[in-house]
Amino acid sequence: DTGVSQNPRHKITKRGQNVTFRCDPISEHNRLYWYRQTLGQGPEFLTYFQNEAQLEKSRLLSDRFSAERPKGSFSTLEIQRTEQGDSAMYLCASSSKTGASPLHFGNGTRLTVT
């Protein structure tokens, strides 16, 4: 168990640019989640996958955000035309399907939009 891996750790971009983050879950986990966390707040749910199927998207996820998990393994989160309000820590987590298997979180990707 190597844990959930997220890349890059930090990303600084200019407003209007597109960015893409990658998440590699724990290998035997078939559920994968994306959260966003801003300073002083708890993680906010964005979306989650079971295998390659995207089962739920938060209303927070505007049309500029898209997530994929093409082969049911790693996932990418893309933000198009970034805005300063997108600056946050983006967290990925994975879990197994069974019941209330706890979420295992990665260390996150910190995005700064200038």
Place this chain on the structure above:
Amino acid sequence: AQSVTQLDSQVPVFEEAPVELRCNYSSSVSVYLFWYVQYPNQGLQLLLKYLSGSTLVESINGFEAEFNKSQTSFHLRKPSVHISDTAEYFCAVSNNQGGKLIFGQGTELSVKP
């Protein structure tokens, strides 16, 4: 839909003192409840969870939480804190089918010598 309220944003305490971090939840269905901890510059880690059965659950490092259905609470307690317990603590809820977690705003526990 579920929601979580952590009633204290910051809790400063002295080392070896007892502490309670408060958490209330709202849900129209049965829930699972969790406490996660985030140490400085580290990712979120599961501290303890309530799924069913005994309403008192414990972690390996001396924390405990009690599920109180009538008061819709899941407060976290430790009888004697250490400097190393300084961290951000998050309460979270999911429906009893598992799936996504809804987190509270977090409580920053600061343990002073």
